[in-house]
Amino acid sequence: MASVGMENTAARSGREKGSKPVRLAPNYWPFVIPALVVISAVIVFPWVFTLWMSAHRWTLGQEQSFIGFDNYIRLAGDARFWESLWHTLLYTVLSVVAPLFLGTLAALVFDAQFPLRGFLRGVFVMPMMATPVAIALVWTMMFHPQLGVLNYLLSLVGIGPLEWIYNQSTVIPSLVLVETWQWTPLVMLIVLGGLASIPREPYESAEIDGANAWQKFRYLTLPMIAPFLMIALIIRSIDAVKSFDIIYAMTQGGPGTASETINIYLYNTSFAYYDIGYGSAMAVIFFIAIVALSFVLLMVRQRTNWSEMEER
Amino acid sequence: MKRKTLDRIGLFFVALVMISPVVLFFLWMISLSLKYEIDNGAYPPILIPERFAWSNYVRVFEENNFFLYFWNSVLVTGAATILALLIGVPAGYGIARLKAEKSAVVIMIARMTPGLSFLIPLFLLFQWLNLLGTLWPQIIIHLVVTVPIVVWIMIGYFETTPKELEEAASIDGASSWQVFRLVALPIAKPGIVVSFILAVIFSWNNFVFGIVLASRETRTLPVAVYNMLSFEQVSWGPLAAAALIVTLPVLLLTMFAQKQIVAGLTAGAVKGG
Numbered sequence: 130m131a132s133v134g135m136e137n138t139a140a141r142s143g144r145e146k147g148s149k150p151v152r153l154a155p156n157y158w159p160f161v162i163p164a165l166v167v168i169s170a171v172i173v174f175p176w177v178f179t180l181w182m183s184a185h186r187w188t189l190g191q192e193q194s195f196i197g198f199d200n201y202i203r204l205a206g207d208a209r210f211w212e213s214l215w216h217t218l219l220y221t222v223l224s225v226v227a228p229l230f231l232g233t234l235a236a237l238v239f240d241a242q243f244p245l246r247g248f249l250r251g252v253f254v255m256p257m258m259a260t261p262v263a264i265a266l267v268w269t270m271m272f273h274p275q276l277g278v279l280n281y282l283l284s285l286v287g288i289g290p291l292e293w294i295y296n297q298s299t300v301i302p303s304l305v306l307v308e309t310w311q312w313t314p315l316v317m318l319i320v321l322g323g324l325a326s327i328p329r330e331p332y333e334s335a336e337i338d339g340a341n342a343w344q345k346f347r348y349l350t351l352p353m354i355a356p357f358l359m360i361a362l363i364i365r366s367i368d369a370v371k372s373f374d375i376i377y378a379m380t381q382g383g384p385g386t387a388s389e390t391i392n393i394y395l396y397n398t399s400f401a402y403y404d405i406g407y408g409s410a411m412a413v414i415f416f417i418a419i420v421a422l423s424f425v426l427l428m429v430r431q432r433t434n435w436s437e438m439e440e441r
Numbered sequence: 442m443k444r445k446t447l448d449r450i451g452l453f454f455v456a457l458v459m460i461s462p463v464v465l466f467f468l469w470m471i472s473l474s475l476k477y478e479i480d481n482g483a484y485p486p487i488l489i490p491e492r493f494a495w496s497n498y499v500r501v502f503e504e505n506n507f508f509l510y511f512w513n514s515v516l517v518t519g520a521a522t523i524l525a526l527l528i529g530v531p532a533g534y535g536i537a538r539l540k541a542e543k544s545a546v547v548i549m550i551a552r553m554t555p556g557l558s559f560l561i562p563l564f565l566l567f568q569w570l571n572l573l574g575t576l577w578p579q580i581i582i583h584l585v586v587t588v589p590i591v592v593w594i595m596i597g598y599f600e601t602t603p604k605e606l607e608e609a610a611s612i613d614g615a616s617s618w619q620v621f622r623l624v625a626l627p628i629a630k631p632g633i634v635v636s637f638i639l640a641v642i643f644s645w646n647n648f649v650f651g652i653v654l655a656s657r658e659t660r661t662l663p664v665a666v667y668n669m670l671s672f673e674q675v676s677w678g679p680l681a682a683a684a685l686i687v688t689l690p691v692l693l694l695t696m697f698a699q700k701q702i703v704a705g706l707t708a709g710a711v712k713g714g
Contacts, residue, residue, distance in 0.1 A: 155538075155611055155617040155620065157534070157535040157539045157617065158535065159535075159617070159618075160535030161532050161535035161536060161539070163528045163531070163532070164528045164529060164531070164532030164588065164592060167528050167584060167588055168548075168551075168588060171563065171581060171582065171584050171585050172551045172559070172585060172588075172589075174562065175561075175562040176554075176558075178562035178565075178566075179558055179562055182562065234459075238452060238455055238456055238459060241448075241449075242449060243450070243452035243453040244449065244453050245453065245456075246456070249456045249460055251699050252460045252463055252464065253463060254699070254702075255463055255467070255695060255696075258642055258646075258691050258692065258694075258695040259646075259691060259692060260645070260648075260662075260663055260684075260687050260688040260691060261648065261663075262646075262648045262663040262666060262684075262687070263666055263684035263685070263687040263688040264684070264688065266666065266681075266684050267466070267473065267684055270473060270677050270680070270681065271466075271469065276484065276486075278469055278486045281484070281485055281486050310463075318703055367552070367553050371556070373555070373556065373557070373648075374648045374663075377648075377649075377652075378648070378667055392555055392557060395555070395557050395558075396557055396649075399557070400652075400653055405561050405565075408561060409561055412558035413558075415555060415558070416554055416558055419553050419554070419555070420550060
């Protein structure tokens with residue numbers, strides 16, 4: 130390390146004396162090209178090809194023909210698509226709000242000092258990394274109306290029994306419960322990062338002014354972690370809107386089509402009915418919606434930062 | 442002083458309540474996997490049975506070919522991660538040094554794209570290339586997951602490593618490649634570890650690509666455990682045992698590499714905005 134430091138100063142003093150580097154600016158392009166090729170092949174090509182397929186009548190194993198915007202027109206009049214859009218919205222809003230609320234609460238706790246904090250935080254984070262399908266199958270067993278442990282636990286406090294994922298009206302909230310269980314830790318980690326960056330001084334002066342805990346949270350903590358909440362909101366929205374594994378493994382969109390989100394409908398269209406032209410059109414619309422949503426949220430976030438700056 | 446100690450004990454119990462859904466879930470998962478059918482069907486439910494059904498685990502491996510599927514998972518995740526590192530680490534370096542971070546917006550959009558929209562065109566491509574039935578389609582499509590993670594984290598990492606050393610080395614006559622390999626790469630080791638771990642986890646957990654691309658012999662673990670459901674009689678014990686086998690490697694990795702994962706995810710998250 131010492132020798133490294135020496136070289137470093139040598140280079141600097143060399144430059145200060147005015148001796149110009151003999152070498153030209155290093156060429157960094159060769160480092161990027163392999164990734165460029167791979168990203169073009171597995172990421173950009175599928176985008177473009179999907180767009181192309183969406184303009185065709187294209188069923189697997191049959192001749193395809195160009196039909197222009199017909200797939201999109203068909204989509205606009207497809208009641209099942211609109212229904213799945215509504216399911217997606219409901220699922221997304223619930224699986225953003227619940228983890229955001231609980232994750233912030235958890236972050237406030239884990240930001241404080243108490244025994245075994247690191248270990249307990251480690252346990253809390255585990256669901257986030259667990260394999261979604263494996264988790265979903267165990268939840269399915271727990272949701273079982275007769276033999277499931279959840280109805281047993283509810284019966285102890287005199288509630289239920291519920292039908293969970295087996296009933297049209299409770300299936301989405303039940304799936305959201307799993308999604309919340311799995312992804313609250315991510316929100317917690319992001320907000321925890323925000324809390325760690327907060328300066329201490331404002332709190333000291335607030336204490337002198339006699340602010341209570343709620344006031345300190347409402348007027349100091351909340352505005353300062355707002356940008357981080359916004360990041361958590363963006364990431365959670367993106368992930369929830371395209372959630373697939375949990376829904377597919379637990380209900381496949383059922384009962385009936387009660388939990389069929391756009392992503393599940395997209396899967397069924399493309400790989401159960403092999404109607405990949407129509408599926409592609411759906412993928413294009415879905416893609417545009419997600420990217421638009423993300424950029425709107427990003428712009429809101431930028432504005433959040435601005436108003437913050439003005440306040441300071 | 443006394444007030445403070447009380448606060449800490451109080452917080453400790455609040456934290457215990459918060460982690461209880463996690464602890465109870467995993468305890469119940471283990472319990473399910475170690476019970477015979479008769480105990481799993483009992484009401485009220487039994488947490489700790491009188492006899493442990495270790496045979497559930499034996500059945501998963503013997504009757505469901507899990508050795509093969511485990512090996513498939515190792516090959517797919519291993520190959521997709523190593524390829525991603527070989528491609529992504531230099532790319533992260535190049536992009537950071539070219540100050541072309543804006544180009545990473547492609548990676549951001551890739552992160553937003555639902556996996557299914559990659560699947561339809563690549564499925565056709567693999568069919569056309571006659572690759573279906575081998576592990577290659579899955580290895581290649583897992584690059585959709587692993588390459589963006591590696592590039593994203595490495596851009597962030599190389600932005601923070603000092604440029605002075607590299608400049609000194611190139612003044613001393615080192616080629617770009619030598620500068621990268623001998624100066625930049627050794628410093629970037631922690632970043633590489635973080636991206637390696639995250640790429641492994643997200644590739645291992647991936648399910649959607651496998652259900653379409655995997656055949657009977659090329660299933661990865663998440664697909665294999667899901668397929669156990671389609672058998673006429675679903676017995677809970679072996680199913681829970683299989684689920685545990687699938688997710689255990691990732692959970693162990695999470696426990697041992699906690700610090701790196703938190704660093705990588707929050708860095709990625711903060712940068713993600």
